Amino acid sequence: MTREEFRELVEEAIDTIPARFAREVRNLAIVIEDEPSDELLDEMAIDEDGTLLGLYQGTPLNERGWGYGNQLPDKITLFQATIEDECDGDDDEIVVAIGETLIHELGHYFGMSEDEIMTIEERYWRGEPDPADGSEAAEGDDGRAEREDPQE
Numbered sequence: 001m002t003r004e005e006f007r008e009l010v011e012e013a014i015d016t017i018p019a020r021f022a023r024e025v026r027n028l029a030i031v032i033e034d035e036p037s038d039e040l041l042d043e044m045a046i047d048e049d050g051t052l053l054g055l056y057q058g059t060p061l062n063e064r065g066w067g068y069g070n071q072l073p074d075k076i077t078l079f080q081a082t083i084e085d086e087c088d089g090d091d092d093e094i095v096v097a098i099g100e101t102l103i104h105e106l107g108h109y110f111g112m113s114e115d116e117i118m119t120i121e122e123r124y125w126r127g128e129p130d131p132a133d134g135s136e137a138a139e140g141d142d143g144r145a146e147r148e149d150p151q152e
Contacts, residue, residue, distance in 0.1 A: 013098035062111030
């Protein structure tokens with residue numbers, strides 16, 4: 001799959017992000033790389049059988065103090081080749097994997113624990129509404145964030 005085709009699937013997955021997350025995200029870049037470097041895997045203590053689909057790098061929102069500002073964007077990196085391998089090249093599965101990875105990494109952006117992130121992922125993919133997402137703003141009929149197409 002080309003980088004452009006993968007980027008289009010990332011755009012599809014972004015459209016599925018729960019509004020609770022989407023409306024609060026600021027100064028965050030989503031980057032696509034082929035795969036994590038050996039150095040990164042070593043640094044994160046991921047063995048050769050382990051898999052890293054995505055990575056959040058930055059300062060979580062709950063750790064930012066009053067003096068936080070004028071910073072480069074936080075970054076979520078999606079590893080295209082790793083995601084494609086995990087999904088056997090199936091576009092529908094790739095969109096799901098990208099969506100799950102984005103939700104997981106956004107959880108880190110918001111400073112959530114692994115347990116909190118897992119709860120949100122499980123609830124979201126079962127189609128259950130998020131009780132913390134009471135607002136109707138920026139949501140479609142299914143509670144997911146709506147984005148305007150800048151080309152319209």
